[in-house]
Amino acid sequence: MDKVAINLTVNGRNRQALVPPRMLLSDFIRHELELPGTHVGCEHGVCGSCNVLVDGKAVRSCLMFAVQTDGARIGTIEGMGADGSLHPIQEAFWEEHGLQCGFCTPGMLVAATELLAEKPDPSEEEIREAISGNLCRCTGYEFIIKAIRSAAQKLREGNGAAQTESA
Amino acid sequence: MNAHTPLQFGKKIGMGQAVTRTEDAQFITGAGRYTDDVKRDNALHAAVLRSPYAHAKFTIGDLDVARGMAGVHLVMTASDIEGHPGITCQAVQQQIDGTKHPVKDIPLLCADTVRHVGDAVAFVVAESIAQAQEAAEAIEVDYEMLDPAIDTEGALADDAPPVYEDRPNNIAFETEHGNSDKTAEIFANAPKVTELKLINNRLVCNYMEMRGCVAEWSDEEDRYTLTVGSQGVHGMRDAITPCLKVDKAQLRVITPDVGGGFGTKVFAYREYPLALLAAKALGRPVKWRCDRSEHFVADAHGRDNVVTMRMAMDENGRFLALDVDLIAAMGAYLHQFAPYIPTLGTTIATGVYDIPACRFHIRGVYTHTTPTDAYRGAGRPEAIYALERLVDQCARDMSMKPDEIRRLNAIPDSAFPYKTVFGRTYDTGEVTAHMDQCMKVADWDGFDTRAEESRKSGKLRGIGMSTYIEACAFAGSEPAKLELKDDGTVQLLIGTQSNGQGHKTAYAQFVAEALDLDMGSIEVRQGDTDELESGGGTGGSRSIPLGGVSVQRGSQALAEMIKEAAAEKLEASVGDLELSEGSVRIVGTDRKLTFADVAAATSETLKATGEFKQAEATYPNGTHICEVEVDEATGETQVVKYTIVDDFGATVNPILLAGQVHGGVVQSIGQCIMEETVYDDDGQLISASFMDYRMPRAEDIPDFHFETRNVPSTTNALGIKGAGEAGTIGATPCVMNAIVDAVYRSHGIEHVDMPVTPQSMWQLMSQAAKKAA
Ligand code: FES
Ligand code: FES
Numbered sequence: 001m002d003k004v005a006i007n008l009t010v011n012g013r014n015r016q017a018l019v020p021p022r023m024l025l026s027d028f029i030r031h032e033l034e035l036p037g038t039h040v041g042c043e044h045g046v047c048g049s050c051n052v053l054v055d056g057k058a059v060r061s062c063l064m065f066a067v068q069t070d071g072a073r074i075g076t077i078e079g080m081g082a083d084g085s086l087h088p089i090q091e092a093f094w095e096e097h098g099l100q101c102g103f104c105t106p107g108m109l110v111a112a113t114e115l116l117a118e119k120p121d122p123s124e125e126e127i128r129e130a131i132s133g134n135l136c137r138c139t140g141y142e143f144i145i146k147a148i149r150s151a152a153q154k155l156r157e158g159n160g161a162a163q164t165e166s167a
Numbered sequence: 168m169n170a171h172t173p174l175q176f177g178k179k180i181g182m183g184q185a186v187t188r189t190e191d192a193q194f195i196t197g198a199g200r201y202t203d204d205v206k207r208d209n210a211l212h213a214a215v216l217r218s219p220y221a222h223a224k225f226t227i228g229d230l231d232v233a234r235g236m237a238g239v240h241l242v243m244t245a246s247d248i249e250g251h252p253g254i255t256c257q258a259v260q261q262q263i264d265g266t267k268h269p270v271k272d273i274p275l276l277c278a279d280t281v282r283h284v285g286d287a288v289a290f291v292v293a294e295s296i297a298q299a300q301e302a303a304e305a306i307e308v309d310y311e312m313l314d315p316a317i318d319t320e321g322a323l324a325d326d327a328p329p330v331y332e333d334r335p336n337n338i339a340f341e342t343e344h345g346n347s348d349k350t351a352e353i354f355a356n357a358p359k360v361t362e363l364k365l366i367n368n369r370l371v372c373n374y375m376e377m378r379g380c381v382a383e384w385s386d387e388e389d390r391y392t393l394t395v396g397s398q399g400v401h402g403m404r405d406a407i408t409p410c411l412k413v414d415k416a417q418l419r420v421i422t423p424d425v426g427g428g429f430g431t432k433v434f435a436y437r438e439y440p441l442a443l444l445a446a447k448a449l450g451r452p453v454k455w456r457c458d459r460s461e462h463f464v465a466d467a468h469g470r471d472n473v474v475t476m477r478m479a480m481d482e483n484g485r486f487l488a489l490d491v492d493l494i495a496a497m498g499a500y501l502h503q504f505a506p507y508i509p510t511l512g513t514t515i516a517t518g519v520y521d522i523p524a525c526r527f528h529i530r531g532v533y534t535h536t537t538p539t540d541a542y543r544g545a546g547r548p549e550a551i552y553a554l555e556r557l558v559d560q561c562a563r564d565m566s567m568k569p570d571e572i573r574r575l576n577a578i579p580d581s582a583f584p585y586k587t588v589f590g591r592t593y594d595t596g597e598v599t600a601h602m603d604q605c606m607k608v609a610d611w612d613g614f615d616t617r618a619e620e621s622r623k624s625g626k627l628r629g630i631g632m633s634t635y636i637e638a639c640a641f642a643g644s645e646p647a648k649l650e651l652k653d654d655g656t657v658q659l660l661i662g663t664q665s666n667g668q669g670h671k672t673a674y675a676q677f678v679a680e681a682l683d684l685d686m687g688s689i690e691v692r693q694g695d696t697d698e699l700e701s702g703g704g705t706g707g708s709r710s711i712p713l714g715g716v717s718v719q720r721g722s723q724a725l726a727e728m729i730k731e732a733a734a735e736k737l738e739a740s741v742g743d744l745e746l747s748e749g750s751v752r753i754v755g756t757d758r759k760l761t762f763a764d765v766a767a768a769t770s771e772t773l774k775a776t777g778e779f780k781q782a783e784a785t786y787p788n789g790t791h792i793c794e795v796e797v798d799e800a801t802g803e804t805q806v807v808k809y810t811i812v813d814d815f816g817a818t819v820n821p822i823l824l825a826g827q828v829h830g831g832v833v834q835s836i837g838q839c840i841m842e843e844t845v846y847d848d849d850g851q852l853i854s855a856s857f858m859d860y861r862m863p864r865a866e867d868i869p870d871f872h873f874e875t876r877n878v879p880s881t882t883n884a885l886g887i888k889g890a891g892e893a894g895t896i897g898a899t900p901c902v903m904n905a906i907v908d909a910v911y912r913s914h915g916i917e918h919v920d921m922p923v924t925p926q927s928m929w930q931l932m933s934q935a936a937k938k939a940a
Contacts, residue, residue, distance in 0.1 A: 036204040037197020039426070041375045042459040046857035049375055077197030090195040094187055097822045100830065101667025102194025103201065103375040103426030128865040135857070137375050137427050138667050140829030140894075141865040 006070040010035075011079025019066040025059075026050045028066035029076060037077035037106050041135065048134030049103060051110035052076050058114040077106035080113070088154035089113060089147075098147030100138035107134050112148045120156055124149070174685040176748045181680025182719075182885070185822040188672040189686050190665070199424045202379045202396045207452035210381070211240055213442055214299035215455075216289040216306055217464065218281035221315035221535040221850020222328065225281060225288065228307030238294035239302045240449050245278040248444060252409055254435050256500075258507035260342050268340035268531075271331055273500040273538065275410060275437045275444075281310075282330060282499035283536050284852055285464025290441045292453055315535035315850040319496040320473045322534045330499060330533035339497045339531035340506055344513040345588050347526040353488035357479030361561045366920045367549045369471035369496065369844040370837075371463050371860060372542055374666075376426020378466060379456035382442035386450075390417040391443045396425040398433040399664045399704015400696045406435035406503060411443055418443075422694035428666030429834070430541035431467050433706050434503045438465075463855035468844065469542025471496035472509065474553045484565040486576045488524035489517060491553065497531045498538035505540045506531050512550030513589050514638040519598045519788060520558075520576040525588045535850045541706065543834055544895040547637045555633040555900030559907065563917060569904070570606060573634050574599050584881070591638060593786045594881045601812050601876055602634050605790035608872060609810035617794065617808075618912075626796040628807075629909025633900040636788035639708035639889035646778040647717035648699065649678070649725045655749060655763030656688040657725065659718060662702010663710040664693055668891060669823045670710055674718045676820060681722030682729070683746045684762075708889035711819055712785055716884045721777025728773045733760050736768050785880045787888040789813035791832070791901035793869075797909045802929030804840050806902060811873045813897075816880040816888030824890055825873050831894020832871065837863040839902040843922045915939070 003018040010033060019028055029038045029052065038061060041049030045063040052061045053075035081087040089112050092098065099105040108131060115122055115130040122130065127148045128141075136144065180186045193199050218225075233242045253272035262268055276287050289306055293299035316322040316330055322337040330337055354360065381394040391411065397403040400420040408418050425432065438455050446453040457465060472495050479488040495509040513527045562572040577598040578585045585593045606612075614630045621628035648660040657678055663670060671691040678689045692698060703709065730744045733751040737744070737758060745754050752759035766773070794808040811828060818824055841861035845853040854860040879886030899921070906923055910916040914935035919928070 030204075035197070036200070039201070039376070040203075041377070042857050044459065044856060044858065047375065047459075077195075081196070086195065093195050094191045097188070097826050099191060099194055099667075100669065100826055101374070101376065101425060101427045102190070102199045103667075105194050105199075106197050109195065128868075132864045132866040135375060135862050135864065137373055137429070137834070137862075138830045139826060140831075140833035140871070141868050142829050142871055143826060145865065 004067045006067055008069050008071060009073045011076060021065065021067055023066045024062055025064040025066050025069060026061035029061055035076050035078050039103055039106060041103065048107040048111060051107035051134070053110055053113065056117065058110050077109060080109060089116065089151040092147040092151035092154060096143050096147035096150055098139065098144045104134060104136040108136065108144055112151060115148070116152055116155055121152055174687065176685050177680055177683035180686060181676055182819050184676065184820065186672060186676055186686070186820055188669045189675060190669060190671050201376050201424045201426050202381065202394060203456050205381050205394050205423060207381060207383065210452040210454045211292045211294060211449060212296040212299050213290060213292045213445065213453050213455040214296060214303045215287050215438060216291065216303040218284060218286040218288055220281060220310055220312055221284050221317065222313040223281050223310040224279055224313065225308050225310045228309060230306060233291065233302040233305040236298065236302045236305060238298035239291065241292040241445050242302065242306065243276065243290040243441065243445060245274065245276040248275055251275055251412060251444065254406060254410060254437060254503065256503060256505060258504045260340050260506045260510060262341050263343045270501050273437060273502070275441055284850055285537060286499065287437055290445065292445045292449060317534055317536060317846050317848060317850045319471055319532060319534060320494055322532045323494065323530070330535060334533060337533045339501060339533050342510065342529045344527040345525040350488045350490055350524040350526040353524050354477070354479045354490060357487055358482050359480040359565065360477055361480065361557065361564045362475070362477045363557045363560045364475045365553055365556060367470045367472040367474065367552060368838060368921045370469040370542055370842055371844055372429050372431035372466060372469060373862060374427030374429060374432065377457040377459060377462050378432070378436065380439050380442050382446040382453045384447035384450065390419060391447065392419045392421065393439055393443060394421045394423060395439060396432055397422045397664060398428045398666060398706055399662065399702055400694055401662055401702045402433060402704045403435055404696050407440050410440035420696045422664055425664070425666040429543040430545055430706060432666060433704065434467060434540060436465070459857065460855050463860070464537055464852055467502050467540035468498065468537050469539060470549060471539050472549050476553050476557045478557055478561050480561060480565065484561065484567050484572050484575055486520055486522045489522050491516060491527045493527070493529045495529060495531050496534050496536065496539055498534060498536045500538045502538035502540040505538060508541055508546040509549065511546030514591050514784065515547055515636050516550050516554065516589065517587055518551060518554045519578055519596070519634050519636045521578045521582065522588065536846055543831060544892040547892065548896045548899055551633070551635045551637065551896050552899045555635065556903060559904045560917065563911070569632055570602060573602060577634070592783055593636065595878045596636070596786065596788050596814060597878050598634060598788065601788070601814055602790045604876055605792050605810055605812035608812065608874065609792040611792065614794070621796050625799055627799055627909045627913045628794060628796050629905040629907070629912065630792065630794045631901050631904025631908050632790060632792045633897050633904060634790050635897040636786050637893055637896045638784040638786055639892060640712035640781060640785045640883065641709065642782055642784065643703060643713060644778050644780040645703050645709070645713040645717050646776055647714060647721040649721045649775045651725065651729065651762060651766050651773040653763065653766050655761050655766060656690060657682060657684060658690045658692060660692050660699045661714055661718065662699050662704065663714045664705045666705065668827065673711055673715060673819050673823060677715055677719040678722045681719060681726050684749055688749060708891035712883050712887045712889045713779060713781060715819060715887060716779035717777040719777065719885065720779060721775050724775035724777060725773060728775055729762065729765050732765050732769045732773060736760055779884055781882060783882050785816065785883050785888040787813065787815050787890060787893045789893070789897060791897040793901050793905050795902065795905040795909055797906065797928060799932065802925035802932065804906060804923050804928055806836050806869050809869045809871050811871065811897065812876050813893060814878050814888065815875055815890045816877055816883065817886035818875055818877060819887065827890050828873050828894040829871055831892060832898040833863050833868055835895050835898030836868065836902055838899055839921050840923050843924060
């Protein structure tokens with residue numbers, strides 16, 4: 001089948017590409033855009049490792065075709081934070097030991113970004129629910145939840161400029 | 168490091184400090200590089216044609232169609248790699264009759280018989296994954312289906328289909344440990360005997376990063392290179408070279424970042440030698456990547472035991488002897504360490520109790536299922552699960568409280584070091600003191616009030632405990648090589664392999680403390696056979712107890728060398744020098760040399776090796792207490808409260824430690840209430856995706872209270888006991904004891920098997936209700 005031209009914004013940068021219609025967004029991001037920070041843990045839409053932001057919403061990139069993102073704004077882990085400094089959510093994950101092997105982490109950070117953009121002061125229940133679409137085999141989740149709580153506080157206190165838009 | 172973090176040196180980041188991880192900077196920015204992120208120009212992609220049947224004879228028909236398909240470079244079947252041995256089991260056991268059992272290797276590709284769903288029939292290499300997969304599907308295979316033996320216990324029956332004609336009753340091996348005569352004698356006269364039969368359910372590892380590899384061949388170097396997620400490059404190399412028929416020098420193994428291992432990534436899998444052979448044949452790099460459903464059938468599974476236990480007691484509930492009969496499913500082949508896994512359970516089979524006699528009988532059984540092997544804890548969770556369930560059953564039979572029977576039978580503090588029936592020596596421990604502390608923190612006495620509250624919302628509440636012990640860091644060593652670099656930084660080379668645990672941070676803490684360096688000036692390197700000629704890898708919670716001490720000793724040796732080199736330059740005596748913030752200084756003056764100055768001043772690079780050899784294992788132990796709620800209407804079980812008091816001997820980094828414990832406990836909660844590996848009678852794996860195999864998620868998990876009550880090990884030079892697997896070991900019996908407690912109180916149910924799904928729980932409760940009516 002013929003390739004399709006798409007035009008999109010990725011981490012704040014305009015990108016143009018010719019993609020096969022059946023190419024998954026996750027493959028497009030990992031292999032065509034060469035942004036391997038987005039991980040693939042199941043390709044079934046069940047683990048959340050492949051989460052990216054599409055127009056501010058956390059989306060499973062393994063369930064979307066690249067062509068569907070024509071005109072969209074995409075944020076991947078590589079675009080989080082600004083000018084080499086960390087986003088408060090990244091900082092919180094670091095400080096609270098919200099990761100071990102790091103494989104689920106990009107997807108978790110994206111889920112947390114979406115949550116905190118919508119709910120600046122989420123309850124513990126809301127945090128659990130928000131990341132329940134994301135599997136982590138290492139951490140047991142407790143420190144991820146703690147990290148998101150801490151990130152929420154940092155963001156509310158304006159500790160470091162929020163970069164939710166570009167991420 | 169984080170830009171906001173001021174440099175910290177020495178003791179501030181040394182042993183015992185909650186240092187944040189040096190690894191994280193890359194992981195939180197998407198800069199981690201896992202196997203599938205490794206790119207090679209010109210790389211081809213591989214796919215494996217796998218058996219859809221559990222047991223079948225087969226012939227391969229026409230291959231020309233597949234070979235002629237677009238992009239296809241190679242279609243490999245067993246006949247193309249004749250003479251290349253399969254992956255062999257490295258853990259042959261001595262049997263009861265003194266013989267060593269025969270071993271059924273895993274063939275790289277099956278020649279004429281497949282023995283489990285997912286067994287490998289052909290290996291196809293093409294320009295893209297999609298092309299390789301399409302070509303694999305185009306291969307004509309004529310299967311003649313045969314009856315399979317699926318059920319672990321059922322496979323022992325006389326009329327069960329044989330997995331191998333020469334293994335009657337599908338017995339792979341049969342061993343016995345402990346003192347069987349004495350045990351039999353005690354049972355013959357025992358006033359009380361409690362018996363319990365349990366299933367330890369089969370698990371699928373499900374690390375989030377699936378396996379994969381990049382295989383390369385170099386004519387110039389006359390050797391292979393394999394990039395692969397592993398738990399130790401040296402063990403991987405040594406397991407694969409026989410399949411390739413080359414010596415160790417002809418295979419370099421590199422391990423980049425690893426997205427979880429849990430024991431299961433220790434092993435060599437057939438796809439690795441196949442990809443290497445293909446890379447050599449084609450003269451191009453070959454990349455292979457497992458997908459999630461393939462992971463379910465192609466990676467070693469965990470657990471899968473049927474165990475029958477009996478405890479002989481006196482009239483007061485004092486344990487006299489323990490008898491364990493364990494049937495361990497091996498699956499279709501003997502996987503790399505498989506026979507060792509149930510055997511490892513014997514190291515701690517009598518747990519924290521003073522039991523003078525024990526017989527431990529093991530039968531490994533072949534079934535037409537995916538082979539089993541080590542999964543976090545490897546045999547020890549199985550042993551402690553069975554024992555701690557039995558202990559609770561003993562308490563019920565004797566009308567005693569769970570803590571009461573444990574108090575009565577625990578090894579008294581004064582009996583440490585304690586030699587077990589199996590010849591292991593537990594060096595230190597304070598069993599009942601941990602239990603008391605855990606009960607206090609968990610507010611054990613306040614349970615009734617909480618149960619009353621739960622009752623109001625239609626929930627049955629139960630409380631359970633486990634007092635566990637485990638053996639880890641088995642006898643051995645892990646040398647650490649340190650080097651002062653020209654820029655004054657220090658490099659550490661070590662043969663363990665972090666899969667996310669944070670070894671780089673923990674090791675760097677030792678270096679930082681001994682050399683008064685900051686974390687940023689320490690580089691920890693692992694995962695390349697070219698950099699380090701040997702190494703023990705990570706497994707058995709050994710990295711920190713063994714590696715940590717070696718790193719400390721190596722760092723201290725390097726500190727001395729730095730001082731000696733500086734003494735000459737500064738014209739001072741070594742005794743007058745101290746290391747301070749990356750410099751070496753004459754005490755009380757400001758005359759100093761930076762480490763970079765020292766490096767420049769020495770003609771030869773300063774290098775030190777630290778090696779700590781440990782003669783016995785170490786024995787972490789502790790108490791877990793949890794509370795569960797069972798929804799009477801839906802059968803849904805939720806763990807609602809969880810308390811852990813652990814004795815890890817000594818703590819290197821409390822935050823990393825807590826992370827290890829949380830992760831292990833959650834894997835166990837998964838095993839207890841959701842993870843179910845279901846084979847149907849035909850040997851089809853019904854639960855082969857995340858849709859069917861329920862994994863623990865954030866909403867399934869309670870808050871944890873975790874604390875240590877450390878009693879230093881005397882076996883380990885730093886008192887460390889090891890912690891990577893303890894969470895898994897303590898948790899399954901704890902959760903299940905709580906679940907049984909809940910339904911025993913309400914329905915008189917004394918036995919529940921894992922996993923307790925809403926359906927199985929609902930059935931149990933309605934059966935009990937019917938019986939009562
Ligand atoms: S890879 Fe997309 S949800 Fe798992
Ligand atoms: S940190 Fe390993 S899967 Fe989450």
